[in-house]
Amino acid sequence: xxxxxxxxxxxxxxxxxxxxxxxxxxxxxxxxxxxxxxxxxxxxxxxxxxxxxxxxxxxxxxxxxxxxxxxxxxxxxxxxxxxxxxxxxxxxxxxxxxxxxxxxxxxxxxxxxxxxxxxxxxxxxxxxxxxxxxxxxxxxxxxxxx
Amino acid sequence: xxxxxxxxxxxxxxxxxxxxxxxxxxxxxxxxxxxxxxxxxxxxxxxxxxxxxxxxxxxxxxxxxxx
Numbered sequence: 001x002x003x004x005x006x007x008x009x010x011x012x013x014x015x016x017x018x019x020x021x022x023x024x025x026x027x028x029x030x031x032x033x034x035x036x037x038x039x040x041x042x043x044x045x046x047x048x049x050x051x052x053x054x055x056x057x058x059x060x061x062x063x064x065x066x067x068x069x070x071x072x073x074x075x076x077x078x079x080x081x082x083x084x085x086x087x088x089x090x091x092x093x094x095x096x097x098x099x100x101x102x103x104x105x106x107x108x109x110x111x112x113x114x115x116x117x118x119x120x121x122x123x124x125x126x127x128x129x130x131x132x133x134x135x136x137x138x139x140x141x142x143x144x145x146x
Numbered sequence: 147x148x149x150x151x152x153x154x155x156x157x158x159x160x161x162x163x164x165x166x167x168x169x170x171x172x173x174x175x176x177x178x179x180x181x182x183x184x185x186x187x188x189x190x191x192x193x194x195x196x197x198x199x200x201x202x203x204x205x206x207x208x209x210x211x212x213x
Contacts, residue, residue, distance in 0.1 A: 017197035020204035
């Protein structure tokens, strides 16, 4: 009886060793592995509408983003300056326009012979020229976007 | 677990390192078991010792390699 138990214990241990050895051998022989793997990723090129220095990047690597998310901020000072410049030019033109209109009104009401007719027509043409230019009007309309 | 690891610039299979480590573990355990007379329970003491080491080495390697 004792001998049977001893043989059985030995065989059990031996079978366990054999199974584990077989498992490890098949793992090492048949599981694929490589030292030369390559990773590929889809790269999407993103380009802004306007140029300028990037002030702030609001995304991390591999972050999931949605349509309309802010990815980065382009230096806004230059564009604010350009806008203020255009607005100032627009105001100046507008003031000039009013002034010339006033001049035209005043001169056309003067008794005939005092100003030369050519002077009046020049003033009227000038006042038309001093209408706000189309580009500044477009810039003003674009302001809410900034 | 990587199949190989970098040992001072040379690629060494992880299983070889595990073999050395399991030998280092097994020798004192084996000495203890021999001293306690554990191997008298078995039919062939050397066979039991060998099987025990194989169990330790293979089982440990399978655990270490996350198989």
